[in-house]
Amino acid sequence: MRGMALVQAHCARREGRLKEHGQILLAHGGGGRMSRSLIEAEIAPRFGKGPLKGFPDAASLPDPDGPLVFTTDSFVVQPLEFPGGDIGKLAVHGTVNDICVCGGKPLWLSVGLILEEGLNISLLRRILDSLAAAADECGVTVVTGDTKVVARGQCDGLYINTSGIGRALPGFSLGPEMIRPGDAVLASGPLGDHGMAVLCAREAVLSGTGPMSDTGPVHRLVAAAADMAGAVRFMRDPTRGGVAAVVNEAVHGTPCGVALDEQNIPVSPATRSAAELLGLDILHVASEGRILLFCAPEACDPILTAWKAIPEGRNACRMGTVTADAGSVLLNTLAGGRRLVDMPQGELLPRIC
C-alpha cells in the first residue's frame, strides 16, 4: 500500500512538471479524465462532426445494405505475452469487441505492424499465429495490412494497429441517450482480470499464481442478447479506465446516474488478491473480454439467462441500477455505506492494451 502511494505521489509530481510545459502525459492515454480532456480539447474541435460526435467506440456509416460499423485501435501492451494472452490476440479482440458493443457483426480486419529492429522473428511468429487464430475464432478475415520497421529504441518490440469493419445487426438502437432510470446494469463476467494480469506480469508479482487475462471476443454475448435487442440501451467493453470510466461516460451529461452494488460486482479470487496487494480499485482496472450492458428492467433476466448458457457468460450478473441522480455514479459498499465512483484520474496502469 505504502509503495503504491509513493508511486502515485511520484506520478503526480511528474505530471505536474509536464503539464506546465504543455507536454503529453501518460495519463492522456489512460482512458480517464485526462484522456477525455485531450479528446475534448484537441480531437473534438477538429474531427468531432458526423460519426465521431459523442465518441462512440466505432463509427456508424451509411450503406444501402445496412450501416457499416468502423473502428480502430492501436495496441502497445507490455509485456507482449502475458498470462492468458498476447498482443496479437488482444489486437483482434479489442477491435472486434468495439464493433460488437456498437451492435455490429465484425467482418473484416486490417493489421498494421510497427516492428522494432532486432525483434525476434520467432516471437513475431508466435504473435501472428495467435492473431490469426483469434481472427478465425471471431469469424473475421484479415484483408489488408502494413508493416513498418523502426530502429532500436524507437518502439518497444512491437505495436499493432487493427481497424475493423462490421455490419450493424438489426434491432439494436444503442447510445447513452437511450438510458432510463430503472434500467438494469449487467456485467458479462468477472471484471479487471486483464489489467491485473498484465500488471502482475510486468511487475513480477504473484508469478504463476496471479490473475489470467480475460482477453476474448464478445460477439457471442452480443448475439445472445440480440433477441432482446429492442430493450438494450447501451453496451461498452470496460477496457482502459475500467467500469468506472464506462459508467461515468455513459451517464455524463444525461439526466441519469448509476448505483452499483459492491456485493454483486463479479471479481475473480486471483484478481481480488492482486488488487488488494497492490492497493488498486478494481473498478478502475481494464477487462478485455467483458461487456457492461444497460437494458430495460424486463430484459435483465432473459439476457442473463442467455449469457449464462455460453461459457464466456457463465458468471454474468446484474451489478447495478440506473437512477435519476444526474451524472452521479455511486457504489453501495459491502460495509453498508455509499461512495462516489469517479473517473480514474492519473495513469497507474500504462500500456495495458
Place this chain on the structure above:
Amino acid sequence: MRGMALVQAHCARREGRLKEHGQILLAHGGGGRMSRSLIEAEIAPRFGKGPLKGFPDAASLPDPDGPLVFTTDSFVVQPLEFPGGDIGKLAVHGTVNDICVCGGKPLWLSVGLILEEGLNISLLRRILDSLAAAADECGVTVVTGDTKVVARGQCDGLYINTSGIGRALPGFSLGPEMIRPGDAVLASGPLGDHGMAVLCAREAVLSGTGPMSDTGPVHRLVAAAADMAGAVRFMRDPTRGGVAAVVNEAVHGTPCGVALDEQNIPVSPATRSAAELLGLDILHVASEGRILLFCAPEACDPILTAWKAIPEGRNACRMGTVTADAGSVLLNTLAGGRRLVDMPQGELLPRIC
C-alpha cells in the same frame, strides 16, 4: 559518395549479424526485397487468402452498392515535419492514395495515434491541424480514432495509423495480370521528391535549398483517368522502394517486362542534385503524391492530356513501355546503354513514411 558507401557497408554488416540471429532488420520495412520476403514467409501463409491474395495496396470487399475498398498504413516518418509536409498530412495522403490507385473513391478515415510521453502539445496541434486540412482537401471524413500514450523512449514522438474505406469507381478493372506487352507506363509527375526531402531534412543536407516533399492526394488524377478506365491496367503510388519496387512487383511472375527510358523519367532539379550528392538511385526513392499508371497504348495520350490539365499532373509523362521480356525491368540510359532495374535490396532510407 564515399560517405554513402561506408554507410552501406556498415548497414550490410549490421544486417548480416541480425539475420544470423533471426531478428527483424530495418530492411524488412524498406519496401524492397527483404519486405517481400518477410511478407511471403510470415504474412501470406497466415492471412493470404481472399482479399489479401496478391497483396494489393487495398482490399476489395463485397457490398451491394459496389465493392468497398479498405486499406491501412502506419506512419513513422522522421522528422515529423519536413519541407513540404508533415506526418499528419502524409498519413492522410498515404491511405487516400492507396484507395485511389486501387480504383476507389476514398470516403472515411480512422486515425490511431501513438504518442510519446513528453511530446509537445503545440506540435501535436500543428500535426492534427494539418491532418484535418488534408482530409478536407481529399473529401474524406475522419470518423473514428484511438489515442495511446507510451513512456519516453518507447516511441519516437508520434506514430500515426490511418485506415480508410472507399467505394470502387465504376469502370476500372485493375491488376498486374491485366498488363499486356505494348502498354504504356506513365508517371503523373516528378519522382523521388518525398524521399529526398525527408532524407535531406534528417541529415541537414542542402537545408533551405533542398527538395520539397511531393506529399499530396492523387484522387483528382484517378478521377481524370476515369474516362479511359477500361483501358487502364494497373496503378500504384511509388512510395517505399520507389519506381523500382512498383515496376518490378507489377511484372513479377507475369509474362511481361518493362523498358524505362531514363531521358523521360521526370525528376525535379533539387531532387536530382540531392540524389547525386548522396549517391542514391532516384528509381529507389519514394514519392508520396504520384501515380505510376499502366494503360493500353491508345489511352496514353488522352490520359496525359487529362492529367496535364490539373496542377498535380502538369509534369506527367510517358516514361516506359511494357515488353514481352518476362519479369525483366530495364532502363535505357541517357548514355545509350541499358541496365537492369532491380528491387531495392537494403534499407538506406528508413522511416520515410
